[in-house]
Amino acid sequence: MEKNKYHILVVDDDDKIKNLIKQFLIEKGFIVSTASNANEAKEKIDIFEFNLLVLDVMMPGQSGYELTKELKQSRNIPIILLTAKGEVENRIHGLELGADDYLGKPFEPKELLLRINNIIKANIKQNISLKSKIGIAELDLNRMTIKLNQKIKKINSSEKKVLLKMLASPGKIFSRNEIGKISEISQERSIDVMITRLRKKIEEDPKNPKFLQTVRGSGYVLWIK
Amino acid sequence: MEKNKYHILVVDDDDKIKNLIKQFLIEKGFIVSTASNANEAKEKIDIFEFNLLVLDVMMPGQSGYELTKELKQSRNIPIILLTAKGEVENRIHGLELGADDYLGKPFEPKELLLRINNIIKANIKQNISLKSKIGIAELDLNRMTIKLNQKIKKINSSEKKVLLKMLASPGKIFSRNEIGKISEISQERSIDVMITRLRKKIEEDPKNPKFLQTVRGSGYVLWIK
DNA sequence: ATTTGTTGTTAAAATATGTCAATATATCTG
């Protein structure tokens, strides 16, 4: 695995721990940025495209939980939470908010590495982050293109956001409301239109969609094969 | 989420723990089978298509690690390992062998449930489909389609709900009242109409139904072969 | 500056679905 492609953001108000983690991960071949609180983290997230966040829950200002919740609403960046030891309930709380994993402090660096590799593997396996396929359509969400039958079509950021979320849960029905939040499109009809346009890009026969289907009365669902 | 479609195999030589887990998961809506050792587990795996394994590492005979390694070589069934508390190295070992997650004993049942849901979300959704057959008709309740003699017909959500319930109990007579509740159709005649439409989708000769039959005075029955 | 393309919105057209009614068919009872 080409680890050196992965950019990780470590967020912890404790400088000592933060730098320890940073140093360890750099040694393991990752690109590492750090932040000391939620606001700083958000600034960096807006600038860089991180592949993973390592997030302490106990921080002054916005807590790791709150940040997790906020971030997971708009993007599907993987998050590992660092919690105080033994706080089972809190850990569960984190997972419910959308965190991908957690680690109780103190932890073995090796264990953190395994969690990171696991999550990266899982994401690649799910084809969420990089390249993926829907049927015979080849998506490259980084380049924001879809290749279908030799033809390359561009997608816009709304479409990308929606695809990202729907690809993370193939088979899940997404209500128009959800899709609206994801894409920041406010009008219901507009969402329908976006779906129609998306179908023209991923479906061989857009009028009889096999992958991006309507669930009357509920919303839309994506199948990947 | 329609959890009740997920079939989990719990493998532990300690009957007490095994049954505790089983009971808990059944309450949560899963279908649960158990085995007391690796051999028994493998026998059942050959028969049923489990969606997930919960596997104790410490067992007489083949250990959970060895079983994990063996199984992961031939199939990619998700596995959660149960390890003795604090054995960080061993846990890591398990993950390296391909396990999807682990839990240290003793654990909170709620935590196990979260791990399971997490894994199901990540791994299974895209592979699982509520596929079944009625006679020669091939149903895909997820995609809401029925394929009969090469022709693909769509069903709506009411029809899906009714089929789901009736498929769960082939041979059971469903009164119009029940069907009405299931499908949220209030008028008796409307139910008849729905049955008629459904027959056109699953029966080769809808006028002489073999599978979706009327029980005069009582309701309808579904046979699957 | 003009053209070309993109994107969210809107309104009209098309489709799906539960209901109803009129008629046909099946099943039971005596």
Place this chain on the structure above:
DNA sequence: CAGATATATTGACATATTTTAACAACAAAT
């Protein structure tokens, strides 16, 4: 068998929902 009752079928309808096409604002390109 006749009559009574239950169920089936079909088409029409109203309503809700979805799709399509046209539009306007804006951005990008020439």
